[in-house]
Amino acid sequence: MKPSGWVMLAACLLVAASTSKAESSKPEGCWRLQSGEVAGKEIPDQIIKQARAAIFGDQHTVNMVAEVILGSHKIDSSKQPPTIDATDTAGPFAGKTTLGIYEIKGDQFKVCFAEPGKERPKEFTTKSGTGHLLHVWNRDEPAQAELKKFQGTWGLVSATRDGKNVTEDEAKRTSIVIKDNTFRFPQESKVGTSATGSFTLDTTLMPKAMDSITGSGPDTGKISRGIYQFDGKRYKICFSPPGRDRPKGFVSDPGSDYLLQEWQLARP
Numbered sequence: 001m002k003p004s005g006w007v008m009l010a011a012c013l014l015v016a017a018s019t020s021k022a023e024s025s026k027p028e029g030c031w032r033l034q035s036g037e038v039a040g041k042e043i044p045d046q047i048i049k050q051a052r053a054a055i056f057g058d059q060h061t062v063n064m065v066a067e068v069i070l071g072s073h074k075i076d077s078s079k080q081p082p083t084i085d086a087t088d089t090a091g092p093f094a095g096k097t098t099l100g101i102y103e104i105k106g107d108q109f110k111v112c113f114a115e116p117g118k119e120r121p122k123e124f125t126t127k128s129g130t131g132h133l134l135h136v137w138n139r140d141e142p143a144q145a146e147l148k149k150f151q152g153t154w155g156l157v158s159a160t161r162d163g164k165n166v167t168e169d170e171a172k173r174t175s176i177v178i179k180d181n182t183f184r185f186p187q188e189s190k191v192g193t194s195a196t197g198s199f200t201l202d203t204t205l206m207p208k209a210m211d212s213i214t215g216s217g218p219d220t221g222k223i224s225r226g227i228y229q230f231d232g233k234r235y236k237i238c239f240s241p242p243g244r245d246r247p248k249g250f251v252s253d254p255g256s257d258y259l260l261q262e263w264q265l266a267r268p
Contacts, residue, residue, distance in 0.1 A: 025077040027055050027102065027109045030144045031137035037126040038133050052200040053137060054181035061181060061198040061213060067091060068213050068221045083120065084111060090221030107139035142203040149230055150178045154263040159191040163254030166191055175266065191261060193224040193239055209246060212239060233265040
């Protein structure tokens with residue numbers, strides 16, 4: 001007997017619902033920190049307001065202002081509560097694996113990790129001694145919308161570092177590829193913050209802010225703070241060197257060591 005159209009439709013809806021539930025159980029996207037604890041102590045408000053995270057696939061970038069946590073993770077949403085194992089390449093536990101639990105309810109993502117080498121926490125707290133780090137994140141829809149604008153391959157229009165303009169030929173040879181919150185320069189370039197890396201966005205600041213984070217080499221995890229502005233299919237951005245305050249304007253004067261760039265979208 002052939003299945004009726006209604007049976008087939010019901011089966012398709014069940015598969016779609018199952019897929020949707022699985023996707024919604026993943027901490028994918030851009031996040032703003034709402035609250036947190038480390039070893040039983042609350043994270044200061046100044047850090048809470050500025051901390052940002054971007055999670056795509058099995059990669060995470062957690063920008064805690066004074067330090068950055070980079071790495072990969074594995075999740076198991078079939079467990080109760082769902083589990084997460086993170087292996088970091090930058091941050092206080094670089095080169096180590098930490099075991100954690102997480103929970104997603106609506107637009108909120110809660111995660112609790114033990115210290116490396118210790119058992120997985122059983123509850124979302126650090127004050128009992130079972131967990132070491134607890135973060136509660138809210139989904140950052142404005143940052144997610146901004147991130148979509150950056151996707152694609154961009155060609156360099158112009159660049160100035162420390163008051164010196166790059167040549168027209170060098171600008172023509174330079175491109176950058178942005179996917180999710182990661183970037184890479186296909187060819188060696190002297191006009192980037194680093195050859196590869198990731199970034200987080202803060203849309204609450206004016207101008208809007210980007211923190212570029214070095215993804216490889218001895219400077220892995222270092223932050224270059226910047227400001228950016230879109231104009232149609234172009235954007236300009238100005239970075240300070242690692243360890244310096246964020247620029248206040250789109251200028252690169254001699255002695256500032258600022259990097260000013262303007263990019264044109266080549267391929268979405």
